[in-house]
Amino acid sequence: MAATSPTPAPALTAERILEATEEVLRRHGPAKATVVDVARALGVSHGSVYRHFRTKAALREAVTKRWLDRTSELLSGIAAGAGDPEARLRDWLRALFDAKRRKAGADPELFATYMVLADESGPAVSGHIADLIGQLTGIIRDGAGTGVFTVPDPAAAARSVFHATGRFHDPGYAREWERPEAEADFGALVELLLRGLSSR
Amino acid sequence: MAATSPTPAPALTAERILEATEEVLRRHGPAKATVVDVARALGVSHGSVYRHFRTKAALREAVTKRWLDRTSELLSGIAAGAGDPEARLRDWLRALFDAKRRKAGADPELFATYMVLADESGPAVSGHIADLIGQLTGIIRDGAGTGVFTVPDPAAAARSVFHATGRFHDPGYAREWERPEAEADFGALVELLLRGLSSR
DNA sequence: GGAATGACAGATATTGAAATCTGTCAGCTG
DNA sequence: CAGCTGACAGATTTCAATATCTGTCATTCC
Structure with a gap:
């Protein structure tokens, strides 16, 4: 037995x-x-x-962390890719936006639940954001190496790009993601940022 | 008498x-x-x-509108200026960030009150945002005219710039404005956007 | 007669007592 | 004896009664 x-x-x-x-x-x-x-x-x-x-808060935070880590993993695959950094940056931002929008649209109640949890778990969210900005920094550093991007400080540029695209990944804006102009706005913003990163 | x-x-x-x-x-x-x-x-x-x-909601919305209009007026002076569009854009974004940050810092309770009111008054806020994007469009169109900015669609570019800088004017981010890195992050983002607008 | 009042009905908010939950821990169980 | 239980104290939430507020309108007052 x-x-x-x-x-x-x-x-x-x-x-x-x-x-x-x-x-x-x-x-x-x-x-x-x-x-x-x-x-x-x-x-x-x-x-x-x-x-x-130890506490109910710790349990909730662990749930939140698991959830955030799933997104991090999904994106790290793209960030670690070997192709053109410009395309990789586009793909990465697109994947982030799509993943968030899909989750918010597919099950709004569950998404609202996770928004509440994220709000409670400040440190876990900060860590997640630091991780994502780290991934972005890697892509931009690659581009700076090959000369596609002309930025003095890849980490600072990564922070700028992450902050600039907040409207398309910050859960607080979830309502806007279903509006018809969201798609065009996202595309226009990404192209503007790419031009800024690669201007001589 | x-x-x-x-x-x-x-x-x-x-x-x-x-x-x-x-x-x-x-x-x-x-x-x-x-x-x-x-x-x-x-x-x-x-x-x-x-x-x-007619209703309590209408009274509150009128208060909100008055408050929003004060910001619009302050900025319209800069937008209508006659100088270099690049400097004007910098000044305009800086003025918006400074005004919001100053209000949030000087009287957090009052600022929180206005956040609640703004949340209730969707249409008034939408109108205000449309107004601000209109001012931005004016600046960018001027720059496109003189060749400082190379954008096909000034209105679309204005939307992008407004959305990209949301973290530095959307009240939802007010807590972040007091952090020491906010200043550098703001500056870096504005320069990135300006490079994007003027890249050949 | 145009503006202001205050009593009123229905909707919303407050309150305090009862129920439930969180976090601990001495003891049970396999 | 490592892991689980369930009774417990203090904190939090629920619920129903009570009080207050919103919006209307017939009446009063310059």
């Missing part, structure tokens, strides 16, 4: 708690999702949840 | 109601400011206020 049970009680792990928490958040929304709900969903007492996460 | 009283009862006018409303908002905040409070501050019954403004 196997020492580990086949399905009945798959051991209480941080990962399983996070999955259950996501489900509870999806069902009840951020305001009504309680630690007791999470414990009930897992068939354990809420005390057991506190063995893995 | 004068037909109009010297000071006692200076006639109930829309202007006086707006002033009293601003004062009540400043004192009580947006959540607790009532029409009854405004009427009491003026020494009249609340029914009299409803003679000048």
Whole structure:
């Protein structure tokens, strides 16, 4: 016989708690999702949840971090690519915008839930943003190396590009993303920024 | 004898109601400011206020509009100037950022109050933004005329510039404006945008 | 007679008591 | 004995009764 049970009680792990928490958040929304709900969903007492996460805030922050990390990973693939830095920058910004817009459009309630969580988890979000700007810095540094971009400070340029495109990735602007002119506005802004990066 | 009283009862006018409303908002905040409070501050019954403004929402929107119009006027002076369009654009963006940052820093509670009002008054804000983008369009069109800027569509470029600088004028970012790197970030972004506008 | 009043109905906000939740921990269980 | 439980104190949320506010309008007052 196997020492580990086949399905009945798959051991209480941080990962399983996070999955259950996501489900509870999806069902009840951020305001009504309680630690007791999470414990009930897992068939354990809420005390057991506190063995893995010191506080409710820590649990929520872990959920937020997981969610943010998924976006980071998706984009890091593009940033690390080997092609033309100009095209890579375009693709990266486009992928960021598309990913956010798709999530906000597909399930607005869940997206609103994650906006609340992100608001609570300041440090996690700051780290995520630093990561994204780091990816941008890599692309721009590559371009500066090959001479496609003419910028004295790739890191500063990356910050500028990230801030400038905020309207197309900051969740606070989600409502605007469905407007018909959003697409053209995004394209125009990206081209303006690319011209600025590569002007002699 | 004068037909109009010297000071006692200076006639109930829309202007006086707006002033009293601003004062009540400043004192009580947006959540607790009532029409009854405004009427009491003026020494009249609340029914009299409803003679000048159909609803409480209309009264609040009028206050918002007055506030937004003050910013528009300040900037229109710069936009209509006769100097170098490049310098004018720099000055205009700088003036917008400085005005917002100064207001947010000097009286955070009042600024928060106006953020709530602006949130309620969608159409008034949209109109204000359209006005600002119009001013930007004027500057950029001038630059396109003299050849300083090389853009096919000044109106589209103006939209891009306004959106790109959102982080430095959108009230939602007010918290960031006090951070030490804000100044450098603002400068770097403006220079990047100017290079984009004038690249051959 | 044009402007202001104040009583009123329905909508919204406040309050305080009861219910629920968070976080701890001594003890149980396998 | 490592992991889980459930009772508990203090903090937070819910809920229903109560109070206040919004918007109207018949009446009053220069």
